[in-house]
Amino acid sequence: MAVVAIVPHQLRPEAADLARQAIEWLEGWGHRVRVPDEDATASGLDDWAVPAASVGDGADLAVALGGDGTMLRTVDLVCAADVPVLGVNVGQLGYLTAVEPTGLHDALKRFFAGNYSVEPRMTLEVEVGGVARMALNEAVLEKTLSGHTVRLAMSINDGPFLTTAADGLIVSTPTGSTAYNFSARGPIVSPRLRGLVVTPVSPHTLFDRSLVLDDDEWVRLEVLDGRPAALVIDGRPFGELAPGDTMVCRAGRHDARFVTLDGRDFHQILKAKFSLADR
Numbered sequence: 001m002a003v004v005a006i007v008p009h010q011l012r013p014e015a016a017d018l019a020r021q022a023i024e025w026l027e028g029w030g031h032r033v034r035v036p037d038e039d040a041t042a043s044g045l046d047d048w049a050v051p052a053a054s055v056g057d058g059a060d061l062a063v064a065l066g067g068d069g070t071m072l073r074t075v076d077l078v079c080a081a082d083v084p085v086l087g088v089n090v091g092q093l094g095y096l097t098a099v100e101p102t103g104l105h106d107a108l109k110r111f112f113a114g115n116y117s118v119e120p121r122m123t124l125e126v127e128v129g130g131v132a133r134m135a136l137n138e139a140v141l142e143k144t145l146s147g148h149t150v151r152l153a154m155s156i157n158d159g160p161f162l163t164t165a166a167d168g169l170i171v172s173t174p175t176g177s178t179a180y181n182f183s184a185r186g187p188i189v190s191p192r193l194r195g196l197v198v199t200p201v202s203p204h205t206l207f208d209r210s211l212v213l214d215d216d217e218w219v220r221l222e223v224l225d226g227r228p229a230a231l232v233i234d235g236r237p238f239g240e241l242a243p244g245d246t247m248v249c250r251a252g253r254h255d256a257r258f259v260t261l262d263g264r265d266f267h268q269i270l271k272a273k274f275s276l277a278d279r
Contacts, residue, residue, distance in 0.1 A: 006062075
């Protein structure tokens with residue numbers, strides 16, 4: 001008997017319907033199901049609700065029913081417990097997901113038959129004020145007022161490197177290189193690599209290039225005099241940093257673990273999701 005955590009998108013009825021189908025199938029085979037309490041309430045699945053902080057404890061699998069945002073949330077919930085995540089695309093882009101809704105039952109059968117593999121993805125540890133948080137895609141310090149910039153000082157491995165005024169700075173993982181980093185014209189990095197990508201957003205300086213660092217290097221950003229900076233981790237706001245406050249980013253202690261069924265060719269996924277045509 002396995003323990004399976006299910007995390008449905010809270011605002012998509014089709015995700016809740018798919019969750020009920022998955023629960024019926026799983027319980028029919030004697031498996032136990034958990035749903036984070038907030039998601040359970042939003043999706044009408046209160047019978048399976050558990051506190052979000054414990055949803056990954058002892059779980060054998062987590063199933064994310066949504067788009068990339070749901071994948072990010074699911075990884076955040078279960079990464080520290082080293083739980084593999086199966087992503088089901090009930091969203092739009094679905095860049096991080098492995099299967100479409102019609103393939104869920106087959107995917108579950110293959111998982112429990114051992115006919116799958118796990119792809120590790122580097123994460124980011126983001127430390128602010130002595131509190132560490134996990135990111136799969138990126139951490140961003142950005143301006144709080146339209147029409148203004150934020151001034152940031154960047155150090156690498158304790159050595160001062162750059163002071164800049166910009167709309168913001170992105171520190172991303174290879175997985176996150178196709179997210180905000182991509183929109184800011186940063187490099188696309190294979191998720192098989194391990195490293196940090198630092199990309200300025202509309203810098204008011206001649207130095208406007210990205211930096212790609214090794215995974216044993218770390219980055220410290222300090223907010224300088226003038227205006228506060230907004231902290232955003234994987235698309236979720238985490239308040240503001242005042243002048244003098246710092247953020248430190250380094251490789252995470254736990255990898256995210258993606259369930260794959262037929263092998264994931266990063267380059268072909270890239271072509272398909274971004275509609276890149278052959279010559």
